[in-house]
Amino acid sequence: MPVNLEGCRFFIKTFGCQMNENDSEHVAGLLIRAGAGKAPSPEESDIILVNTCAVRKKSEEKIDSFLGRLSPLKKDRDRVIGVLGCVAQLRRGELFKKRPEIDIIVGPDHYHELASLLSQKREGKLLKTSWNRVWHEIGSAETFRKSRVSAYVPIMEGCDNFCAYCVVPFSRGREKCRPAAKVLAEVQDLAGNGYKEVQLLGQNVTSYRDQETGEDFAGLLRKVSGVEGIEWIRFITSHPKDISPEIARIMADRPNICRQLHLPLQSGSTAVLERMNRGYSREDYLEKAALFKGLMPDIALSTDVIVGFPGETEADFEETLSVLKKVEFANIFSFRYSPRPRTAAARIADDVPLGIKRKRLIILQEVQKEIQLARNRTFIGKTFQVLCSGESQKDAGRYSGRSEGFQVVNFGSPRDVRDRFVDVLITGCGPYSLHGKALL
Template sequence: MTADTEQPAGKPSPNDILVPVSKTFYIETFGCQMNAHDSEKVIGTLEHEGYAQVSDEAEAGLILYNTCSIRDKAEQKVFHRLNEYKRLQGEGKRFAVIGCVAQQEGERIFERAPYVSIVAGSASYRNLPDMLARLEAGETRITGLDDRQTEETFDTEFTVRSNPHRGYITIIEGCDKFCAYCVVPYTRGKERSRTSASVLVEARRMADQGYTDIQLLGQNVNSWRDPSGRLSFAELLTAVGSTPGIKRVRFTTSHPRDFTRDIVEAIDATPTLCDHIHLPVQSGSSSVLHAMSREYTRDWYLERMSWIHSAKRDISITSDMIVGFPGETDADFEETITLLGAVRYDAVFAFKFSPRPNTPAVGMPDTISDEVKTERLRILNDRQREIQREHYARHLGQTVEVMVESYNAARGQIVGRSTQNKTVNFTLVPDALEPPIGSYLPIRITRTMPNCLVGESIAGALPLQTTLQAQPFVVLN
């Protein structure tokens, strides 16, 4: 082929024999709730474009991996999975890597895995129909790698939700915080908020479909700013919570820099807003917080904790923490341990520091050994377990409303969740009818454990069951 007739990379040649793309797909999702909900929207988009979802990659014409790059070795996990299935390329299958690892690694994915046909970051999902059309036309290297300056959000009415009772609404995408350890601003772009009107339309549509539990999502959900200027974040919470048919509204994940007192006031004033706040602190040391570029201090964070502790409702508090950040001394770590006692969290998700690509922390001397990080993580988890054991005891003898989630036949228990986002394992009083999943029951707590509550139903109490329209199920791995 001469230079005049050379085809662009990834474009089909007139001499190529094009193998039609089977319009079936399999999707595997790694990572957080944001990724899980992104997959629900991707699935809906694919189905709207005429694709049918299958539960086995061997039956799929298109295999998608929705990836997460928050934790260490995320890229290796993705490439390992790709290598496991590259043998399927000979069967005419196509592969797509989407999400954070796709945005982070970009076209290097084509070099390491030449059988991949689509590489797309989350900011490009709105362009999926065009990408699919190009794939069907025979292109083999299709990219959707928007820069972080895009103003677009991925709003779609074609979402296929995996749970017929609880659903997500993404209200803000991206992040502008640039914490030293975090890759999210580089993989998901800048903060982009949806209008309050579009959020409320989706909430009403979900309520009409039978959803009773809604969770508002964002990398920093409380950084949401209404592009129309109509509502504050606290006012949006109240408006969603006032939607007829909605019984519970949650939101995650919040950032301390944008956490305002009116959020606590809204929870106090609106019974449908769940009495649970997840507010990641990352460290109890102001010097470490400064090194992390968190832009608040220990005292700033504790002031927000005081607002929550002084609320009329008993609001459950959970958090994220990192141990072993570069420069963290024994004294710094001890400040994190004392913060546990000061706040008395109901749960803490703690991790050892690991440098992520493209972040400022990559260039920091990581002088703390893995052995020290491991020991600090053990100490933190042991102390938090003690606190949870003591703190959960406050629920003994209480009656809490529980949403039924599943049945544990082996233990003869029903599994549900309280408005504080605590797991409740309970049994029924004799002759009580088994409550349907998605219904709500008052449960008397008879025993408390570090990670769950145990109880029994109340004689004569009937489950509140909403009228549910049939919803399609998907399997997200």
């Protein structure tokens, strides 16, 4: 089937995590290769694609409201509206009933054929959400990257862990790993094209295993860190039960692996962690955090926390707060529990009242805010290397970027330093960002 989208303009709206950001860059790259062009807004496009996230009820609600706003656009011209990502995979045909304006629904295992599907003249609606356990390679040449210096590099997809609250095994399927040779080839290609930072991506990168050689994540990380030209390597997401002392040693040993680790805690109570089917206890988590901090005292640890999981008592919640205080995370992502379809937790009573969940979330975020503020104050007067991503969105005339610890740094500079590493003297801070001036 010839793939020709010549003259078509597309717009992609992305919700959710870095995996979705990366998938949207793949989809954009594939459509551009088929002849389509990017449109700056849904109004100016022929194809509108909504790449969705199903991780929480609230994210699904946001997407539903966005889809509702697209409805009038369908009337003024013959546009194609497509839904991609986790909600597409999870809700499938249900979405057509709820939102008749949707034309196509395509799950993550079918993005490689999306341009072809869009170029076919067809009657009626199209649904492509079957599973596949085979990795479909989409390389650098087919990826339209937003940044010229920082790139996502997917290494695996899906999850076999079945945490009781999590929809990912149902929305992204079982784990499949990208061959290590393909990962390395992409990183080398990026280095050759001037990229300075790579983020190795997967729902659970620490489960990585090369199908041919059996190489694990530690082995892959060591090889990636050997690629010349890449100055910062990050990876996300790690599972506390799988992250090994060897990974900590490699990070401590290799200067181009950022001293930053996102290690989802979810709860500080062993009883809750057991019910969540997380596979580690509070003590295991604290031991792993101490191991990384022991080897790299300046490491920036971040985490995810769910409050109000079924059966969570006040004492359980206090235990979560105490882990935050002990570990002193650089950043946290915190959420109220909401039952997700098909998960084990959805079959038990959601018994923590909404008011209590709300109260706990506020307390948790206040405690963390104080921790971050105190931590950030210790950086005043220090100089950080920052990879500048562009002008600050909040502060015209200033620049913004990330430090090695993945902290947002807004700073003044006499010269344009976009897409460059720059030394920044930290002169002030808030709980969520650092401020400073470029030392040029």
